[in-house]
Amino acid sequence: MRTFNTEDIPRTERIDKLLDDLFAKMPEIEADRAVLLTESYRQTEDLPNVKRRAMAFEHILENIPITIRDNELIVGSATKAPRSCQVFPEYSYEWLEAEFDTVETREADPFHISEETKRALREVYPYWKGKTTSELATAYMAPEARLAIEHNMFTPGNYFYNGVGHVTVDYGKVVQIGFKGYMEILENELNKANVYDSDYSKRHEFLESCLISCRAAINYARRYANLAYEKAQKCTDPTRKQELMQIAKNCAKVPENGADTFYEACQSFWFVQMLIQMEASGHSISPGRFDQYMYPYYKADIEKGILTREFAQELLDCIWIKLNDLNKVRDAASAEGFAGYSLFQNLCAGGQTRDGLDATNDLSFLCIQASMHTRLPAPSFSVRIWNGTPNEFMIKCAELTRTGVGLPAYYNDEVIIPALMSRGVTLEDARDYNIIGCVEPQASHKTDGWHDAAFFNMCRPLELVFSNGVDKGVQVGLKTGDVLQMKTFDEFYDAYKAQMKYMIQLMVNADNAIDVAHGERGQLPFVSMMIDDCIARGKTIQEGGAHYNFTGPQGFGIANMTDALNAIRTLVFDKKLVSMAEFKDALLHNYGRGLTPKAAKNATAEVVKNLADMGKPVTKAQIEEICRMFLAGTSSKEDVARYDKLLEMIDELPKYGNDIEEVDLFARDVAYVYTREVEKYYNPRGGQFHAGLYPVSANVPLGEQTGATPDGRLANTPIADGVGPRSGSDRLGPTAAANSVAKLDHGIASNGTLYNQKFHPSALSGIEGLKNFVSYIRAYFDQKGMHMQFNVVSKETLLDAQKHPENYKSLVVRVAGYSALFTTLSRSLQDDIIARTEQANFVD
Amino acid sequence: MENYLNAKGRIFDIQKYSIHDGPGIRTIVFLKGCALRCRWCCxxxxxxxxxxxxxxxxxxxxMGKDVTVAELLPIILQDRFYYVRSGGGLTLSGGESLLQPDFAPHLLRATKELEINTAIETTGFAKWETIQKYLPYLDYVLMDIKHMNSAKHKEFTRQPNELIRENARKIAESGMVNLTIRVPVIPTFNDTPSEIYDIAMFAASLPGVEHLHLLPYHRLGQGKYEGLGREYLMGDLPLIPNDHMQLxxxxxxxxxLKCQIGG
Structure with missing residues (x-):
């Protein structure tokens, strides 16, 4: 039997200091990359786009300011200030220009932006007018799809505004052979290409672009070598001087050459990780199976006696901190959907080898320790669990969970491997999967998965059933007929399915339009060459170069739709306790409740605007009166009493999340309405669409755009999180809730499912608590659940953190597929996290 | 009993994911009715x-519902995956399951036949002949010894402790189950070092007993007294500070014995 070193390693003083410096200031927006990019683009207008991208990449890396921060052992920073970001006008820029003056004061993920930066960006922005991927995507999109987006039926905003990201490159290979090794391969391919080949032009340009990118990366590292050397010369502290000399040596060697030591491998990994995020703005650049491709270096150095476990740990801690040094500014709406400054750099440990043996090793344990030491949102740390996962590994994971940092997320190999195989991935590649971004599995370094392709709100099509496809006076959906004339539940359910199908088709149209736009304007040679089979196929991942291609849009709202459809079936059709007209009336009037303060404010603004447009100015007192009306609702007392009775009837119905087979199997069916439709479609890269079931944190902002639903959910309030039950409706504790969730078909949702659980720390106390917790996860996985993650903090702690954010600057909570600093989240998202059922246990 | 699956009993609650009432993740079925009236009862x-x-x-x-063994089994089975993984199972609590001898042993038997382990939380206040009906179908017994002084025991619980002590010994000597002794630690009742020590020494004298659990007093049941229109006799007694529990x-x-705070 294999044994592991599970002994704790203390955190060093260096890590304390690095952590302090990381959070010293508000993150900042820097203009250097945008300026250099534009400079380069202005000079390359006559060249093919892929080469323009490579040359811009080279120009940026030659000239962008570089920094070595105090106490760093691993170097390479995208920005001068810690935890700051560059911007990427080639994808979109109007939103940032429009938000220049609010980005620093907004609730979700604020950034400082200096006047100088604003000036610099204002100078380059006009160049990009008409040249961005988002503008091209809009041009490609069908008008009805654009209309559906305007009406918030789904939001493909992520890739519409940004790079696609969501890949894992072959870190193992690049660390092993260096970019010099890649250049040999590329030159070899160039030599093989014949000028008369049908695809010569594109292949040739692509390969040359890769060569340019390799040189750019090598030279960039050399700049760091020089800087480290200069710093060392000036350094008076002999220890630091030696460290800087070592850094200079490392950067002179990697990533140009293959790494020979663990330290070099770490430095090489970091340059690759960071540079991918300098090339483009796509997030979820996921390090993947770090404990696998780094282990050979660790093992060799330990065996040679040139590395201690403690120093290896310190290097890992440094990498963990560097992952948090990268940042990204998003538009205000997206920032709420992806709240917490997260880049979703997902790093994986454990699981199986390509041969199906257990892959856990000593480095897997050090990865857990690194997350314990740093307690930061990045990396999104995932562990792969299968039937052969050693129990001591899971216990160590549970110890990390118990710290309340929201990590790790647990993934079930026994579901994910067959799920990927069902999509055409080979057995070996499926065993070698890693997690991308939030919860999305993909075959490592062979996939362009386009995960996170859109948020699809499953509640909105139900609203369209009630309105015969009309939203805010516009025919957005299908005409499925007058809901009041529907005679059977099946007729009603069919109408819902028809609206769903139609919206899914429009979403496919939108995604594919954006996909084509990236293929034409957003080719990325640097990241592509490290993904199979781009070099062999002679094209970027954006053009279909990856071995596996998918598009994975994520649906959410299963719990709401299950309970809602069930309410309609039971109350209107089966028991005939309420007429459809009464139900429709109740939804229209939000069950007699007023709007949430935010929604009331928006509604008031709309009324005021309409009045002003009609030439009827309103006084401040009138505005206040209108707002008060929206807040209180306008229903009569009698109506409110009727609505209350309806809410009570809904409340008494059996709900998803309580291990009631009939309800849960219906939930499975409701989920199929999304998952089975999505998998019918294909993308321009030749890959299949496949569904995810998770909302990231968009269930809150997209809930704000959703009216009242028949499950008793009020207008503008959050939609249920992930595949979990609605907040507060799971009343029988964590096993019953998990049993319900396990009854969904997770295998078909091969783009990932997300199940958040909230535990009070008391449930994990002592070794018995940890063991039971581990058993809990294993038993959920036995029933073919796919993913599970946990918030372990008490409600009191979170409430106190809302009151005294200053005391909780480092409080990390699990938001969705990632963790974030609680105090940086918007108030409504904070409230939602608090409201998610707390699975405490107070028997004794 | 021709068909023990039809045996009917009275319960008032079922709780899943219980992790402090026997090994592993357990389902607790709470039976209604008790011979004791512990003032602190939650x-x-x-x-x-x-x-x-x-x-x-x-x-x-x-509060209170009559159910058959056959009706309860599917509910108990819902969490079988958790029992298998954690070594958990079914725990009967109460109330006092020993007061429903025409029901509880059948439920335990049916559960064991499904390869699910069983436990009871008990006051031990019943005739030995009754307890004997339960033992063949039990893996774990979690039994309270609340006080060694019978008069004080009676004052706070309405029953003397002689029968309880005697039964504890008989259960231990039977060798049929894994017996753990539990002590609800209640201010003004048994929270002095010597009272706890006496109970622990008694527990240690029982053959096969290895574990003792000290369960600190809590007030989580207070609201229920109001809900029942009853007076909460413990009043505003403060909780026991951590350092005193440690003492x-x-x-x-x-x-x-191997002792721990909490179940």
Missing amino acids: NPESQEFDVQPMMFEGKEKI LLENAKKSG
């Missing part, structure tokens, strides 16, 4: 055998 709705109303969050809830734990450990 489940006062368990005490009367009769079905009774209780106000809960402004609504009247009926008691140290005293209990002198018995040589």
